[in-house]
Amino acid sequence: MPSKPTPGEVWKQIVRDARDDEEIEKLAAMTGPELDEELADAGFDVDEVRADANALREKLERSVAERKAKEAAARVPVRSTRPQAVRPPPRRMPPMVWFVAATVGAAAAGGLVYALTHPGGTPVPAPPAPPSSVPAHEPAPEDLIAASDLRRRAFGDCASRRWAECLAGLDDARKLDPAGERSPAVQMTRQQAEHQLAVDAGPEGDKPKPR
Amino acid sequence: MSEKDDTIRHEISAAERLRFEEMLLRQDTATALRVAVGYAFKRTKSKVMARHLANDAFTLVWERCSWDPEKGPALPVLLCGIIRSELNHEKESGETREEHEQESLADPGTSPDVIPTPEALVLAVEEKHEDDVAAAADQEWLRSAFEKAGDEVNLLWLKLALEGVPHDDPAAMAKAASRDVNDFYRAQERRKRHLKRMLTLDRGRRDDEEENG
Numbered sequence: 022m023p024s025k026p027t028p029g030e031v032w033k034q035i036v037r038d039a040r041d042d043e044e045i046e047k048l049a050a051m052t053g054p055e056l057d058e059e060l061a062d063a064g065f066d067v068d069e070v071r072a073d074a075n076a077l078r079e080k081l082e083r084s085v086a087e088r089k090a091k092e093a094a095a096r097v098p099v100r101s102t103r104p105q106a107v108r109p110p111p112r113r114m115p116p117m118v119w120f121v122a123a124t125v126g127a128a129a130a131g132g133l134v135y136a137l138t139h140p141g142g143t144p145v146p147a148p149p150a151p152p153s154s155v156p157a158h159e160p161a162p163e164d165l166i167a168a169s170d171l172r173r174r175a176f177g178d179c180a181s182r183r184w185a186e187c188l189a190g191l192d193d194a195r196k197l198d199p200a201g202e203r204s205p206a207v208q209m210t211r212q213q214a215e216h217q218l219a220v221d222a223g224p225e226g227d228k229p230k231p232r
Numbered sequence: 233m234s235e236k237d238d239t240i241r242h243e244i245s246a247a248e249r250l251r252f253e254e255m256l257l258r259q260d261t262a263t264a265l266r267v268a269v270g271y272a273f274k275r276t277k278s279k280v281m282a283r284h285l286a287n288d289a290f291t292l293v294w295e296r297c298s299w300d301p302e303k304g305p306a307l308p309v310l311l312c313g314i315i316r317s318e319l320n321h322e323k324e325s326g327e328t329r330e331e332h333e334q335e336s337l338a339d340p341g342t343s344p345d346v347i348p349t350p351e352a353l354v355l356a357v358e359e360k361h362e363d364d365v366a367a368a369a370d371q372e373w374l375r376s377a378f379e380k381a382g383d384e385v386n387l388l389w390l391k392l393a394l395e396g397v398p399h400d401d402p403a404a405m406a407k408a409a410s411r412d413v414n415d416f417y418r419a420q421e422r423r424k425r426h427l428k429r430m431l432t433l434d435r436g437r438r439d440d441e442e443e444n445g
Contacts, residue, residue, distance in 0.1 A: 025396050026396065028394040028395075029363070029364060029367060031393055031394055031396070031399060032367045032370070032371060032394070033363075033367070034320070034399065035393065035399055035427070036367075036370070036427075036431070038316065038320075038399075038400065039424070039427035039428065039430070039431055040431060041271075041275075041312075041316055042424050042427070042428065043428060043431065044271065044274060045267075045271055045308075045309055045312040045313075046309075048267045048270045048271055048308070048312070049267050049306065049308040049309055049312075051267070053263060053266075056263065056266045056267065056270065057266070059270050060266060060269060060270055060273075063270070063273050063279070064279060065269070065273070065279055065282075069283075070265070070266055070269050070283065071262060071266075073265060073269075073283055073286070073287060074261055074262040074265040074266070075262070077261060077265065077287065077290055078257070078261050078262070081253050081256055081257055081261075081294070082257065084253055085250065085253045085254055085257065088246060088249065088250040088253070089250070091246070092246075092250075
């Protein structure tokens with residue numbers, strides 16, 4: 022039967038925890054390089070620890086993207102049953118903006134892009150285009166991460182109606198991770214940004230837009 | 233994901249989960265994880281175990297889906313707190329297991345290697361007495377600090393902790409005291425400051441302070 026700790030044992034634990042708190046405070050106050058140094062001194066491969074953190078983050082991003090995609094999918098049929106949804110409204114918010122907003126939201130974490138273009142256990146439907154018969158050169162992991170970040174920021178820009186920044190971000194990401202460009206989320210976001218830039222430009226909006 | 237979400241008090245909806253995950257993504261998770269790994273290593277001295285514990289702590293935060301960065305500690309501190317709790321719990325389980333094993337052996341001290349010498353026994357008794365005196369002085373200092381600060385919740389916390397209510401479990405404290413659990417959560421930071429001061433000041437200085445009022 023587990024014995025109840027004596028007051029003396031409880032107190033020792035309280036003091037141990039208080040010392041621990043000091044240790045935690047010290048670690049939490051460290052800058053990134055200081056932390057890296059601390060871990061390296063302890064014999065850690067700092068890149069491995071960073072990879073752990075990235076893996077957790079990507080898992081979260083995928084989860085967010087999946088949930089948003091589900092949310093968006095749940096909304097689409099409701100909207101599509103409305104007869105006027107077929108007609109493209111001129112300056113009102115509804116279908117296009119709504120649809121793209123949902124899509125942009127669905128991809129806001131950027132992980133969706135990564136998950137779609139670099140499958141690794143995600144249940145999101147496969148992209149429509151068949152894979153190329155010639156295996157593409159796989160970008161370095163750092164480039165994939167950077168591209169993922171750029172796309173996440175671009176989705177955020179798009180959601181905030183900063184269309185030019187959104188396109189620039191997508192372009193930069195494409196340079197680092199060309200395969201990611203095939204992602205439906207990226208394509209739809211790009212289309213939306215281009216469309217909105219044209220709308221914002223007014224009647225001259227038909228002129229070719231910089232990519 | 234493992235089943236550790238004992239703090240989940242209601243079914244978490246998909247919308248709640250989504251909001252929580254989005255909030256987590258806004259945190260500096262890379263730094264938080266590294267702090268957690270650093271802390272876990274200091275406690276375990278095992279690199280593998282440290283990474284494992286840090287990852288588990290993060291997963292637990294996700295599972296519980298209850299952390300609020302506005303009200304709770306910062307993410308690195310939260311992760312370290314979870315790791316500490318896990319390690320303390322493991323230690324307690326280990327001690328209980330050892331007690332069981334010893335009980336099953338009926339007489340743990342029959343081996344000549346285990347029987348302490350009379351000198352060692354006297355030394356152990358003296359050390360224990362010194363520890364008890366020091367602990368009593370520390371407790372008195374802390375109680376007095378809480379009283380001076382008018383910190384009613386932490387006075388209650390100290391009393392209940394010494395009575396055996398888990399000192400690191402605000403929910404258990406709240407239940408034992410029939411108070412709002414948030415009172416005990418809010419009291420944590422105040423208590424930490426006092427404890428930190430207690431550790432920093434040497435006993436002589438504390439005695440001087442008491443003498444001078």
